[in-house]
Amino acid sequence: MDEHEQQHRWNQPSASGWTLRPNNYNTGGTWSVALSSNDASQFYLTNSMLRKRGLRSDLLGQSFQDLTSYSDASLSFWHYYRDLGTTDTARVQVSTNGGASWTDVQVYSATAGLPTTFTNANISLNSFIGQANVQLRYRYRSGWDYGWAIDNVSVTGTTDPIRIAGVP
Ligand SMILES: [Ca+2]
Ligand SMILES: [Ca+2]
Numbered sequence: 170m171d172e173h174e175q176q177h178r179w180n181q182p183s184a185s186g187w188t189l190r191p192n193n194y195n196t197g198g199t200w201s202v203a204l205s206s207n208d209a210s211q212f213y214l215t216n217s218m219l220r221k222r223g224l225r226s227d228l229l230g231q232s233f234q235d236l237t238s239y240s241d242a243s244l245s246f247w248h249y250y251r252d253l254g255t256t257d258t259a260r261v262q263v264s265t266n267g268g269a270s271w272t273d274v275q276v277y278s279a280t281a282g283l284p285t286t287f288t289n290a291n292i293s294l295n296s297f298i299g300q301a302n303v304q305l306r307y308r309y310r311s312g313w314d315y316g317w318a319i320d321n322v323s324v325t326g327t328t329d330p331i332r333i334a335g336v337p
Contacts, residue, residue, distance in 0.1 A: 212320035251315035
């Protein structure tokens with residue numbers, strides 16, 4: 170699927186730190202490592218190392234998806250999360266009520282993957298089967314920490330695999 174066609178499906182508040190970065194992008198600062206996604210393509214990155222501000226949450230969200238016709242669904246993505254300490258947390262969250270409330274489907278409080286070896290995460294969405302308005306978001310809460318890089322997001326069903334979301 171064309172990467173550029175997918176970008177409009179993702180939205181984020183204007184203050185979000187999530188930015189589309191090219192392959193081999195260097196995180197800069199004292200972190201200063203080059204990141205390479207699993208397929209060596211561009212990826213989304215939120216990088217708190219460069220901000221040096223107070224605690225904040227950076228949100229990368231996706232528009233509604235309809236899971237009413239699914240009998241089984243799972244979320245897959247590739248990522249590198251570099252954890253520092255107590256202030257940073259990376260969460261994958263789902264809302265079924267238009268963003269009024271969010272449920273954690275995955276919480277990372279330890280480093281996952283490596284700068285040039287993104288790791289695959291596969292998360293069951295079966296508890297949201299039958300829901301017409303399923304929203305996903307990536308929530309990175311941090312102070313002055315490291316960051317989180319994400320690529321190749323997809324939601325698939327077992328009987329009829331379709332790609333309904335893709336970070337480019
Ligand atoms: Ca990519
Ligand atoms: Ca942490």
